[in-house]
Amino acid sequence: MSAAVAQQASVATLPVAEDVIYLSHSSSTMMEKCAAAYAYRYRDRLQSQAESMNLGFGKAFDQAVSGFLVGDVYGHDVDAVSVFTQTYAEWTSQCVVEIGTRWKGQEAIIETGQLLVTRFVEWWRDSGFSVMLDPEGKPIIQRELRVRLPRNVIYTAILDLMVMTPEGQVAVVDVKTPSADCPEGFPITSGQLTGQQLVVEAHAGELGIDRVEKLGFLNAIKRPVPTTKRGEGPTIAPVHLVDARTPEQVEEYIQSRLWVADDIRRKRFAKRSLDAYNTPCTLCEFRQLCTTGSREGLIVRPPRKRRP
Amino acid sequence: MQITHGLFKGITPAEGEIRTIYDRSGAPVLRDGVPVQSFGVHQRTPYVLEKFSPLDGYAIEVVAEPGAFDLPDPDTMVPDGNGGVRMANQPTVKFTARLIDPNNRTLATASYLKVINSLSSHQEGETLARGRLYEALGLPGASHEVEAALPAAPKVTTVSAVAIGHGADRLPAMAQGIQEAAAPDAKADTMAEDAHAAPAPIEATASAVPAPSEVDADAASQDVPSKPAVATVAPAAAAPSAPDSDPSVVARNGDALAPALVRQAIARARSKGVTLPAQFDSAEHLRLTYRDLCTRKTTPTTEEA
Numbered sequence A: 001m002s003a004a005v006a007q008q009a010s011v012a013t014l015p016v017a018e019d020v021i022y023l024s025h026s027s028s029t030m031m032e033k034c035a036a037a038y039a040y041r042y043r044d045r046l047q048s049q050a051e052s053m054n055l056g057f058g059k060a061f062d063q064a065v066s067g068f069l070v071g072d073v074y075g076h077d078v079d080a081v082s083v084f085t086q087t088y089a090e091w092t093s094q095c096v097v098e099i100g101t102r103w104k105g106q107e108a109i110i111e112t113g114q115l116l117v118t119r120f121v122e123w124w125r126d127s128g129f130s131v132m133l134d135p136e137g138k139p140i141i142q143r144e145l146r147v148r149l150p151r152n153v154i155y156t157a158i159l160d161l162m163v164m165t166p167e168g169q170v171a172v173v174d175v176k177t178p179s180a181d182c183p184e185g186f187p188i189t190s191g192q193l194t195g196q197q198l199v200v201e202a203h204a205g206e207l208g209i210d211r212v213e214k215l216g217f218l219n220a221i222k223r224p225v226p227t228t229k230r231g232e233g234p235t236i237a238p239v240h241l242v243d244a245r246t247p248e249q250v251e252e253y254i255q256s257r258l259w260v261a262d263d264i265r266r267k268r269f270a271k272r273s274l275d276a277y278n279t280p281c282t283l284c285e286f287r288q289l290c291t292t293g294s295r296e297g298l299i300v301r302p303p304r305k306r307r308p
Numbered sequence B: 001m002q003i004t005h006g007l008f009k010g011i012t013p014a015e016g017e018i019r020t021i022y023d024r025s026g027a028p029v030l031r032d033g034v035p036v037q038s039f040g041v042h043q044r045t046p047y048v049l050e051k052f053s054p055l056d057g058y059a060i061e062v063v064a065e066p067g068a069f070d071l072p073d074p075d076t077m078v079p080d081g082n083g084g085v086r087m088a089n090q091p092t093v094k095f096t097a098r099l100i101d102p103n104n105r106t107l108a109t110a111s112y113l114k115v116i117n118s119l120s121s122h123q124e125g126e127t128l129a130r131g132r133l134y135e136a137l138g139l140p141g142a143s144h145e146v147e148a149a150l151p152a153a154p155k156v157t158t159v160s161a162v163a164i165g166h167g168a169d170r171l172p173a174m175a176q177g178i179q180e181a182a183a184p185d186a187k188a189d190t191m192a193e194d195a196h197a198a199p200a201p202i203e204a205t206a207s208a209v210p211a212p213s214e215v216d217a218d219a220a221s222q223d224v225p226s227k228p229a230v231a232t233v234a235p236a237a238a239a240p241s242a243p244d245s246d247p248s249v250v251a252r253n254g255d256a257l258a259p260a261l262v263r264q265a266i267a268r269a270r271s272k273g274v275t276l277p278a279q280f281d282s283a284e285h286l287r288l289t290y291r292d293l294c295t296r297k298t299t300p301t302t303e304e305a
Helices: A003-011 A025-033 A035-043 A053-074 A080-094 A106-127 A191-202 A247-265 A287-292 B041-051 B121-136 B173-195 B217-226 B259-272 B283-295
Strands: A021-024 A046-048 A050-052 A096-098 A141-149 A153-164 A170-176 A214-221 A298-300 B018-020 B037-039 B059-066 B071-079 B085-090 B092-100 B106-115 B162-169
Touching: A021 A025, A021 A247, A025 A035, A025 A191, A025 A247, A035 A046, A035 A287, A050 A053, A053 A080, A053 A096, A053 A106, A053 A141, A053 A170, A053 B173, A053 B259, A080 A106, A106 A214, A141 A191, A141 A247, A153 A191, A153 A247, A153 B259, A170 A191, A191 A214, A191 A247, A191 B162, B041 B121, B059 B121, B071 B106, B092 B121, B106 B121, B259 B283
Parallel strands: A021 A153, A050 A096, A170 A214
Antiparallel strands: A046 A298, A141 A153, A141 B162, A153 A170, B018 B037, B059 B092, B071 B085, B092 B106
């Protein structure tokens, strides 16, 4: 029997395959927040032509922090402040940037970023954390991991940072640059952290760990640098690591992603305005498209190439 | 997997009669987080024959007739005329299986449309049609089809998410550059160390941190960092290598040491310019040593053993 025939025989016993659905924290959360917005962004591949300053700031901060931490691991001194400044300047030169009213201009943003990076470096040196190394000795920073969930769903997460605490506990830390700290207790319920634990534990062997023990956010708060003595300015919020999710909690999260995937397969792309006090529409980049049908200010992203 | 209703109620396939099934990529096929078990046609046949014995006059008849249309065959690719390939359209045969009682009445029927793409396609079609007939009689071929028999609650995380490939670095360009530049250093560093002895990954010349038994209880819990006994100094800027090539590292008291913790301790010690003891006394000794390395504020001055 030829190989082709052997395959045919085995395939014949399989259930009918469902279309593969690719999910990440961002895409699945957008589907939950507003399915119409999900369809515009991931089905139609639309996005706003103007990019939020928050995006560029976050990218530049990531560059600076990653460079600093990788340098720290390999014993190289990296000027993280310069990395931030250069990366942010390059980003702003390449796109149309939307800046919130709390910022006086690009200089104020760069000043904030520089101070925030400086404070991050100080915080890191006092934290006692060390960047987790995989069995090859490579730091586990900005590592993309994929898992196959039941029903042909592929879930992808990019780990910002894995650390070992001074107590020897393995922790997954997600780095954010919000304008305010997250609500107390949020790390306990955050689906994003659950998703990261899920992918890390599936790749535990490759990463050289037994399991994840702690989860948390590193919130680098990007407040404008105060012009008077009042006001705190940018700061690194205290990092509260919480216990990793139980297997049941991880299963619950997986189930919730499968329901999201089902909705996508069934093309349930209804608009979800919620109520006036908590509507997602206010900050939605597709608001004009949704309300008037106009695509002005939106562009189509090129098709995505997925790694095999 | 147990049949809970119908003609075959109470049947539980033996261990050798079921097998996990895999998709084309080699991953187990899952339903609700549980690998689907296949209860094959050949394994089910004896159960059917026990219930509908030919000796009692029952018969299973399989009839083949040409399919009404051709179907694309995912296992046979042909040139599409534009430089690419496409699935070949192949002829089909419809196989119909019938269970006939001693009075020549048809008790159940099932059919299967099979793409014919090899010499064995015909017999495979007959087998598959019989399998569908068994299902029609209440003897399913896969565990997920036995709804009532599936365990309701317990789910196993490790089979719910199956890792795909290896992780991919998404490091920003600058960090990637540092890592790539440092990797050869790390390799060279490791090779140099290998050449100069150190049979075990944590082999060294002296103890940097006393074991808990060597210090008083207070010091063991708080003050250990301040009193490194002796330390030989490794290059402060040494890149981490792959230190846990021997994962069976054990402490003197027989404790198994977590490879990840050993790896982190070695890297941390190198960056601090401290050499670790040749062997840890216990898992607790390793833990305290690591904590000491993490909370130590200053790099120690060079000291020779």
